[in-house]
Amino acid sequence: MKLIYKLSFLVLLTGFSLQTSNAQVTMERRIEGGDGIFHLKEVQTILTSKDDTIKVMTVLPERMRPKGYGDIVLKKDDEILMVNAKRVKTVQEFEELYNALEIGGTLKMGIRRKGDLMIESFKKIDPEDMPAGAHIMIRTDASGEEGDHGGGMMRAFTIGGGDSGDMRPWFGTGLILGEEEGTLKVMRIMEGMSGALGKADIKEGDEIKSLNGQEVETLDKFFEMYEKLDTGSKVEIEYARDGKKMQAAFEKPNMQGRMMMRRN
Numbered sequence: 001m002k003l004i005y006k007l008s009f010l011v012l013l014t015g016f017s018l019q020t021s022n023a024q025v026t027m028e029r030r031i032e033g034g035d036g037i038f039h040l041k042e043v044q045t046i047l048t049s050k051d052d053t054i055k056v057m058t059v060l061p062e063r064m065r066p067k068g069y070g071d072i073v074l075k076k077d078d079e080i081l082m083v084n085a086k087r088v089k090t091v092q093e094f095e096e097l098y099n100a101l102e103i104g105g106t107l108k109m110g111i112r113r114k115g116d117l118m119i120e121s122f123k124k125i126d127p128e129d130m131p132a133g134a135h136i137m138i139r140t141d142a143s144g145e146e147g148d149h150g151g152g153m154m155r156a157f158t159i160g161g162g163d164s165g166d167m168r169p170w171f172g173t174g175l176i177l178g179e180e181e182g183t184l185k186v187m188r189i190m191e192g193m194s195g196a197l198g199k200a201d202i203k204e205g206d207e208i209k210s211l212n213g214q215e216v217e218t219l220d221k222f223f224e225m226y227e228k229l230d231t232g233s234k235v236e237i238e239y240a241r242d243g244k245k246m247q248a249a250f251e252k253p254n255m256q257g258r259m260m261m262r263r264n
Contacts, residue, residue, distance in 0.1 A: 038091040038098075042107075042125050043072050047080065052089040054080040066130055072120050075113060082110030098124070168219055170226075172196045172253030177208065179219055184208040186239075200248035203241065210238040226252075 037057070038047045044060040056078040062070050080088060083097045084107065101107060101124050108121040167178035167187050173196050178187040186206045208216060212235065216222040229235065229252050236249045 036091045038095050040098075041127075041130065042066065042069050042122050043074055045074050047091050047094060049090045049092075049094075054088060054091055054094055056080070066125055069122055069125075072122055074111075074120065077113075079112040080109055081112055081117075082108075084108050168223065170223075175202065177219060177222065182217065184216055184218065184222060196250050196253040197248065198250055200250065201246065202239065202248060205241070206246075207240045208237060209240055209245070212236050 036049060039045075040047060042065070044062075044064045045056055046058040046060075047054055048057040049055065056074050056076055059074055059076060065072075080094065082088065083094055084101075086097060088094050088097065098107065103124050103126045105124050106121055107124055108119060111118050111120060167176055169175075170177055174189055175186050175197075176188040178185055180187075184207065186202060186204055186208065188204055189202070208222065210216060211222060211225050212229075214225060216225065226235070231252050231254050233252050234249060235252050236247065238245060238247050240246065
């Protein structure tokens with residue numbers, strides 16, 4: 001019997017929302033295997049472990065971190081080997097050591113990144129000192145039923161708050177697209193979810209101009225065209241940054257996720 005973890009990350013961002021008329025958007029992705037998660041709130045990082053290896057699954061934007069923690073470098077797929085001179089292999093072991101540490105105590109992590117070894121350290125923060133609008137809430141539901149999604153670990157990002165206009169996740173690319181002053185823009189890039197883009201140089205604030213040679217100005221038009229493309233077919237987008245036109249091309253990824261909208 002497979003164990004399913006359904007993970008919900010509620011990200012409250014100051015000055016950012018993923019909403020239409022106060023509707024929250026939830027994105028779910030399946031991760032095969034895994035034996036738990038841990039939110040390292042000082043650096044807004046989600047850890048997971050599998051086969052006796054702890055890895056960084058997602059790193060959220062630095063602006064969500066408390067003041068003084070912006071210079072700590074963690075990247076997707078970093079392996080956490082040691083915590084305060086003790087070997088750790090699962091997120092449960094990591095969490096035990098973290099919880100045993102007093103507030104203000106130093107957490108020192110031994111990290112392996114693409115074969116290189118390094119150390120990052122910081123002080124454990126008092127939860128009350130976390131900045132407003134920079135919290136993640138994680139709810140983990142475990143059951144023995146496979147349900148509609150099959151086995152494996154599920155993660156869901158629920159992003160909401162405010163009324164900054166219409167935004168939608170572009171599954172498989174890690175991009176959040178939105179309309180701003182009549183222009184289709186990249187509003188946010190979800191760390192660790194942009195594999196389909198390869199080495200494409202796309203950044204927050206880029207303006208999307210066309211999809212496969214056809215001009216697009218609205219979310220509805222963009223996704224209407226995109227959803228007609230078969231999985232694996234070529235996707236070409238033209239975008240602009242500071243007035244300079246740029247292009248990116250990749251294959252349409254498999255839609256391993258879903259989007260749900262929930263109105264408040």
